[in-house]
Amino acid sequence: MKFIALFFVLWLSTFSIKAQHFRLELLKSYNLSDSAALQNDPYFGGLSGIEYVPKFGKWYMVTDGADSTRQSYLFEFDSLFSTKSYKRWKLDSIHSAESIRFDKADSSFYLTTELGEGKTYGSFVKLKKDSTIQTISRYQDFEDNKGFEALALDSTRVLWGTSEWPQMPNNPYCQVTGYRLTQRDTLIRALYPLDRNSCGYPDNGISELLLARDRQLLFLERCWTGERDQSNYSIRLFTAYLPRIDSAADPSITHLLEKKEVIVNWGGVHLDNIEGMTWGPIINGSKTLVLVSDNNFNKFDRKKTPENRQKSQLVVMKVISD
Secondary structure (H helix, E strand, O other), X not given: OOOOOOOOOOEEEEEOOOOOOEEEEEEEEEEHHHOHHHHOOOOOOOEEEEEEEOOOOEEEEEEOOOOOOOEEEEEEEOOOOOOOOOEEEEEEEEEOEEEEEEEOOOOEEEEEEOEOOOEEEEEEEEEOOOOOEEEEEEEEEEEOOOOEEEEEEOOOOEEEEEEOOOOOOOOOEEEEEEEEOOOOEEEEEEEEEOOOOOOOOOOOEEEEEEEEEOOEEEEEEEEEXXXXXXXXXXXXXXXXXXXXXXXXXXXXXXEEEOXXXXXXXXXXXXXXXXXXXXXXXXXXXXXXXXXXXXXHHHOOOOOOOHHHOOOOEEXXXXXXXX
């Protein structure tokens, strides 16, 4: 699988579309770190991806690894608000997993990984139903720990991925790539505008991606405020529409996405290091969006007071159509 360099772009076009939007309102929040069962599990933490699978009525979460090898684990829950029993699998050849998406076509999972020091590299992998793992694409040469953290799978069998930061330090655009599962090819399809200093500290990036509706993606921007004695993060959500991929598409054109911020009422919840999100079950007749935070296995909390330590936070939002 060949990775196409960002700057082999001959023409740019701005792409936007008017369509139905939505807003979000807090339903409940919960600290998974408070679970007695999970507190005693040395492999639980560092939650970087979450996926609710209605087909099974189960929740899946993937970790980005606590030890020096960044070994990842997959957790399965029947309920995230009753975590006494769960299943856990070691993903032997997967390290530093950052996102997870379920493919109902063959009951497999897709994940993205992010490794490296100085320069980040990683891969997009398929975890098959028989537990075998297939690498479908690779990337390299992003800034340390700022590669592809996000995945979304659309109805046309295109697997979308987004880099957390731009590949070049002074470039204001993140790469949005589409991997066509049917034709097994990777295309750079769009650029997403990103303000690295949106919270007053140059650490803003895209930590997750989700299909909102056909050709509309939901981007999660997370910005650490730079306060080393606290766990303060600015979390914002944006939608953007993607161009169509068809046989007539001009490969020399890369589209510049136009993003629109989602109005969110967080209900006063102090948000942690949110890294994962998924559409949840219908609750009281409303669609839900569920987000989860990465506590970094508390490795940055040695000098913090207990109330400021990072948590494995679960946030459930009600989706309200406008």
